[in-house]
Amino acid sequence: MKAIVSTTPGSAALVHDRPLPSLRDGYLLVKTQAIALNPTDWKHIELTQKPDVLFGCDYAGIVEKVGPGVTSHFRIGDRVAGFVHGGNSQEPEDGAFAEYVVAKADIQILIPESMSFEEAATLGVGITSVGQALYQTLKLPLDTLLLEESETDSKKKEPVLIYGASTASGVLGIQFAKLSGFAPLAVCSPDHFDLAERLGAVAVFDYADGEEAVEEIQDYVRNMGKPLLKAWDTVSIPSSAKFCGDALSPGDGCQYASLLPIRCPRSDVTSTVTMAYTVFGEDWAMGATAFSADMVDAEFGRRWWTSVQELVNQGRIQTHRIIIGEGGLDGVLGGLQQLRDSQVRGGKLVFRI
Structure with a gap:
């Protein structure tokens, strides 16, 4: 698949031969439809020293496979959105800037019919x-x-x-x-x-x-x-x-x-x-700095995203204004530079995949 990964220390590139991520316990395999950019994405690129680490945190897509141990009610074909741990040096397969992503089921939501993939992709990190x-x-x-x-x-x-x-x-x-x-x-x-x-x-x-x-x-x-x-x-x-x-x-x-x-x-x-990354309840690393799993934050995150699902279903949460970037994954690195240069204001930069 196409994906944006670390190459030399502090830099990233779009590759076309990235293997699809493996499906772990408690995770979903999702075919990506849209991704959104955050400042944390370019900051992670600068910090990452290891090669082949996948970047990106915000996504929306369609469930392709449901992994073992998933207790949430997700099925193949569901429209989903949420948060994935891009730039995680300890688990380089986790990230949103790719044609397929693996997402921890407990902190994802079903997208209501009234919401587009592009809108839903803006929610994960912020929520x-x-x-x-x-x-x-x-x-x-x-x-x-x-x-x-x-x-x-x-x-x-x-x-x-x-x-x-x-x-x-x-x-x-x-x-x-x-x-x-x-x-x-x-x-x-x-x-x-x-x-x-x-x-x-x-x-x-x-x-x-x-x-x-x-x-x-x-x-x-x-x-x-x-x-x-x-x-x-x-x-x-x-x-x-x-x-x-x-x-x-x-x-x-x-x-x-x-x-x-x-x-x-x-x-x-x-x-x-x-730090939003503690919500996964797993050991992780940002660049060369390692962090231990925080199960208190993980348990809160599960309860929190359940409440969010209800509010989103009721139409009581409005997404940020979306700014559609051009070129799909090919345009993301340019979009991250725009974000770094403070050229994106009052909206969220979204790319269709």
């Missing part, structure tokens, strides 16, 4: 990250997630800050926070204010305004009468960590969650980094 950050770390209540909106309207909503609200993870974070009865405060570019508000943000703030935006957030929170105790930083760089720390209310009990290993500079704020 996993939302679950780990907002629910597993910041402790938004899962029990309110599946309630009808009218059932949560009567509650006085608490604010939660979403920094990088127009990213693929951010747009999902806004929606899930709203569904759980929270009031999402969105920090993003003014170009994307309308998007954030349409998805459920109660207020929007320009990250480029710096201290002025922080003061606006603090004023907004005071008027709400509820302290801002939770912030999720989908950008996770020093300036975004400082912004979140400054915006959080004074006093103990504040929590900051990031997607990269960075801490909020405030000493009285609890900082936690989440």
